[in-house]
Amino acid sequence: MQFKSVRRATAVTAMALGAALMALSACGGPESGGGAKNGVPGAPGRAAGAGRAAQPRPAVPVGDPRALPGVGERLHAEIPADSSQVLAVYGEGEDSADATVVLYSLRGDGWRPVGSWPAHNGRNGWSTDHHTGDGRSPVGVFTVTDAGGVLPDPGTLLSYAHDVDAYAPPYYWDSAHQHDFDYVIAIDYNRLRGAPPHDVTRPWGAERGGGIWLHLDHGSGTSACVSLSGEAMRFLLRTLDPDRDPVVVMGDRADLLA
Template sequence: MPRQASSAGPTWSDGVVETPDARTATRPGAPRARHRAPRVRHGRLRVAVLAAVSVGVLGTVAVRSSPALFRRPTAEALRADTAAQPHAATPAGSRRAVHRDNADNAADAPVRPGIGSAFAARIPAGARQALVVAGDSSHSDVAVATLWTRDARGHWHPGAAWPAHNALRGWDTDHQEGDLHSPIGVYTLSAAGGLYANPGSRMPYDHSTAFRAVGTGFEGEPLTDAFDYVVAIDYNRVPGSSPLDPRAPLGPRRGQGIWVHVDHGGPTHGCVTLSKPHMVELLKALNPAAHPVIVMGDRSALNA
């Protein structure tokens, strides 16, 4: 059980390029250059005219026969063509599977709840909720907590990220009584309680005046509201029993009474703390049928 003073981010104009030479040639009052028309023999001229007429006739015939080749497509036509392309490339029988795969890809859900493979392997196969508490560093008392949920395909989806505190001296893998570290690991969450009545938790909830906290924290902050709501972390305790249960299977020297409880504005002896509104959200969200766990430690350790 926590001690009372402890745990508590060229220019275009209408499609025409205007060059300096073109502007000078059309400037009002500019002197006109005299040009002498080139002499062209009549035979060659007739050939050129006939060739031009032939090309024009052929072009007109082509436009009349295939007008879509020479007409700029409208916006509606472009949208319709774009929408039709995926279906044209996909057999009708497999469209349903493609849409399902696209939905999965769009979700881009990870197979681990924001942690490394080593820690992810420690999460029980039946757990479908994981409160991941990631400390800023191994010596920091500041952390972020995120409640992840696992779907039937084994993909994890994060909820909101909540600011949190942990122990004064950060984290360790060999927690001992009074070392002012929070234990790194994966632990089940099986019971809750508090000075206040159950706000709607589906977990076993012990409502008792024994959760009253007194005194001040490490930074002189009052601990008055610290135990209004608590969730017991199954570290060195009997799972499923009241958070007030004094039994310590690993022995008292390994520390006990590690909880998630209401934040009091400073570091703890070993617990994890969230604001009171976030504690209420957590209590309402945790579902015993989802076999919730807490994954806790500094970011470097959790990414292993």
């Protein structure tokens, strides 16, 4: 009887650990080849689980003061017309893990920068046809609606899931990665909007990846997430406003302008 009880307890623990690892596999650890990638068939700017048809923004020629800097007409048109906050992720190259993140706010005279930070993206760079295991971040325009993390809500207007068990990295990840998920903001790509970031539902199937987040930086490329400093994450959490329909526009500089 004692042996059966121990075995049952071990099985329950293993199941719980498995669920946690599945949720975290998206952003992965130091050697993760897997899942921090989401994919959506068709237009990359249509976020999974958006729940509403976004009205596209009228085309604005590159160079026009109303145009988002460094973003071409194709992706600019995929920014919903109601969005007045854009987090632009400028990747340094198709195969580079280095990026710069700039938060823009729409004012009467156009998009104006609010903050800028160094960042990292997928360790293998970027992809316009993202799949699980490619180590690349997807290029596109995606809404942001839900956040969470190991640490308590720092004062965000986004939906926030504070859950140590759901976001704590596995003990065997090295020390550089132990704070990756202190704060996370889900990028709405092959996920259900309104669900916590660790929800593993993938509307377009697991092979297209999932769990692409903004999270804390560990000094190198990710499995496909975008990572920033803790200071930057706290700023974004306190600044992104659901009433302003914030979106992420992300990709390497060439694809952003294409």
